[in-house]
Amino acid sequence: MRVAIAGAGAVGRSIAGELLENGHEVLLIDKAPTAISVERVPQAEWLLADACEITSLDEAALQRCNVVIAATGDDKVNLVVSLLAKTEYGVPRVVARVNNPKNEWLFNESWGVDVAVSTPRLMSALVEEAVSVGDLVRLLRFSHGDANLVELTLPPESALAGTQVGEVEWPEDTSLVTIIRGTRVLTPTQEDSLEAGDELLFVAAQAREEQLEDLLSVRREDATS
16 A cells, blocks of 8 residues: 655654554655655655645655545645645545644545544543543544444443343444454454453444443443333
C-alpha cells in the first residue's frame, strides 16, 4: 500500500515509521526545509513542497496513493489537503488529524475526510476506557455511515455474562468485532461465551449506542424480574 503523509513533524514521522515497519510505501511531504529530516526516516520518500498546492500533489503522484494522511498541526491545511486528495485525485482513503476539538465538526465527507482523528478526544476516550466498567466509550468516529467504534467492559453483574454471542439479540446496525480477554484478542464466533471483564469492541450506528449500552449493562436481577 502506498501512503502519502502531509506534515513531517513528530506525528507524521511516527506514523511513517509504523507504516514502514508494516511493509507499506510512505511519502512524507512538508514545505518547511527544517522538517525534511531524511536521516530520521530513511526508508521513506521525502518531498519538500506545499501539500495545499496542486502542482506539489502532482509531483507527489497522489493518484497512485491508496491512503493520504493529513497530519500537520494546522486544521485548515489538513482540510485543504483532504479535499484535494479526495476530489482531485480520487484517493480511496483519507485520514485527517484534528488539532482543535472545536473544528472537529468540519472533518467529514464534505471535506473529503473518511476518518478524523482528534488527539484530545482520543486521549479522553482512552482514559474513560481504562477506568470505565459497564459504560459505553466511543473510541473512533467514522465519517461514512454515521458509525462509531465503541467499547464496553462487561460488568460482573451483567445478565449477558455467560451467554453465547449467537444467543444475544444485538441492536440493528451493530456488529461485535473483537473481544479482548486478558492478553488475548478474540474474533467472536456464535459459540463464544461472554465473560465478566471482557472488553467488547463494536462498530455501531450512533443511534444504537444507548440501546447497546442498556443491553450490555442490564443487571441480572433486572433481567429476571
